[in-house]
Amino acid sequence: MDKIIERLSPLTEASFYILLSLRKPMHGYGIIKAVEEMTNGRLHLAAGTLYGALQNLQKYECIELYSFDKANKKKKEYVITDSGTKLLNYEIVRLENMIRHAKGYDMK
């Protein structure tokens, strides 16, 4: 697990939002839409970038294919794994710390 964190943290913006979306199973194009919605259209995951990130997260077993209904499964769905959740939690704490350290910084 530490190895995954060492290798993948800090997460790219794309990977961070993919993990965040995949707390519930979703097919690939659904992730694009979910992230757009979550960020009010600020972040659009480009299809090629998303594919690369999905492959990479699968390689490190942070996400996996979710086969709820194999027979009726037209589109592949992905879902976060336990390691993925640990990585995401680690990342959220890291980001929270960064924000905390920056508190009191005068943005002017």
Added chain:
Amino acid sequence: MITKRKVFFAWQADKEKQWLEDLAKQGYVLEDIKLFTYTFSKQEPQDLVYQFDFQILSKANEAEYLELFEDWTFIKRFGGWYYFRKPKDSTNTNEIYNDNISKSAMFKRIIGFLALVGFPLYYQVIFVFPNMESNRLAYPNFYFFLRIIVVIFLVLHLLASLRIFAVYLSYKKKISE
């Protein structure tokens, strides 16, 4: 349908995109692609964006991959190249890669592919030809012509490798900044 013949090399992707986008403005929309041959349908003049991706995919992975391109029209796979187009819009959705990591990763895949196909070329030139008896390489023997063809491909390969490696390094540099 009209057909145009044109040669673009792998490192000229930007030029190729520009050419296709200019043709779309005249109403020619790319429908099919074969070696040096582009086929267009005649439509209304329009603003399109074209994007090319390099992927070596199994049939199963290809389906999974193409599912992500719902916003795009998949035109054709040509070798390892996937051709996509869509109407240009004013938002940030006109690219299939929008971070430097994924851009550099594509060039890394091309380099891997070039290394694989390049190996037999270099092997021929470095090990096979020098150890051949000179009369077998003389005109008009088979190996005389083979050597010319191999050397032409090797020069192209070398050129492609250097260009693509330079692009790869430029993205790599952006990542570390």
